[in-house]
Amino acid sequence: MEPELGRLEDLPADYRETLTARHLVPLWPSLRAVLPPHVPARRTQPVHWAYAALRPLLMRAGELTPIEKAERRVLVLANPGHGLEKMQASAAMYLGMQLLLPGEWAPSHRHTPNAVRMVVEGEGAWTTVEGEKCLMQRGDLILTPTGLWHEHGHDGDAPVVWLDVLDLPLVYYMEASYVVPGARQAVRPEHGEHRWRRAGIAPSPVFTRSDKPFPLLRYPWAEVREALLQLAAESSGDEAVQVTYVNPETGADAQAILGFYALLLRPGQTLALPARSPAQVFHLIEGSARVEVAGQRFTLAPADTCCAPGFEPVTLTNLHPDAPSFVFIADESPLHRKLGVYEVRGG
Secondary structure, three states: OOOOOOOHHHOOHHHHHHHHHOOOOOOHHHHHHHOOOOOOOOOOOOEEEOHHHHHHHHHHHHHHOOHHHHOOOEEEOOOHHHOHHHOOOOOOOEEEEEEEOOOOEEEEEEEOOOEEEEEEEOOOEEEEEOOEEEEEOOOOEEEEOOOOOEEEEEOOOOOEEEEEEEOHHHHHHOOOOOEEEOOOOOOEOOOHHHHOOOOOOOOOOOOOOOOOOOOOOEEOHHHHHHHHHHHHHOOOOOOOEEEEOEOOOOOOEOOOOOEEEEEEEOOOOEEEEOEEOOOEEEEEEEOOEEEEEOOEEEEEOOOOEEEEOOOOOEEEEEOOOOOOEEEEEEEOHHHHHHHOOOOEEOO
16 A cells, blocks of 8 residues: 655645745655656657658658758657657657758768667668768668767669667756767778678787777668578577677677667567567568557558557567568667666566
8 A cells, every 4th residue: 555645735835935945845745756656657658650651741841941951851750748849759769760862961970869770761872980981771770879970971863761769868868968060071991791791700800909889880681681581490480580789899789778679570470578668669671560559559561660668568460471571679778777777577
């Protein structure tokens, strides 16, 4: 039986006014709001962003606002539970769909939030990160980690769109979010995805060690997809088939705050995920899938995105009876583990 706590209005008005004048707040009337019993309070709501509805609005933004006036032409996927003005998908995740048109260049800058780009459609674009030019092809994951210079350009002839995932809400809350503009980068010949192409073998410099904290910046979808198919072929029909995007030198998560994964759903498979403390984002790369969470049911077409709050079980179903579906997942697990608050309930 939870004790009944006193209310703010139970206190005399003069006492409350004196506390306010001295920048003091009584804890007990708000204690259950910040420390609710058993399950945390969550603003993050289940929400679905359909690419078919979003894409025309993004293309219209390309007509209305030149890149010179936008710098980054993005529509933010905002979770209504946090308020649209907060531009949050969850407590620690920001999502945005970014458009780059042929011939455009999004100027070089660096910022404190970590970012990744999941390419949604189009060919011919590239992201240069600290001088390494990363081609952008559908399904590729490209890192632009904290403090690294990056810019985007487009040499193709059709629009290119990608999904941005940043830890901006957390970095902003910490009062540590800022950007520094820069000049166009000189491109170096190296490519991390070539150096780290084979599992089990690693470059080993004889005389000097690399001091790059992010040795792999582009994770090509063609190779990730092939790895998932091989895992599926070599495992039983009811096992989950998932890979984690990691730093190949350390085996740790690719970035420090958010985690990134690719999941294969076998034809017709239903996968029940246990309730975990971090919020999750599901973005469909290929196929057709259904996501069920907290009484909501979302049908995902390619390039659709949805969000699931933490502490809720999630059920994923491949709606294709004869072909796999592929899902990109982002979550807050690395942050939760570092803070010591990571939980799994059930499952």
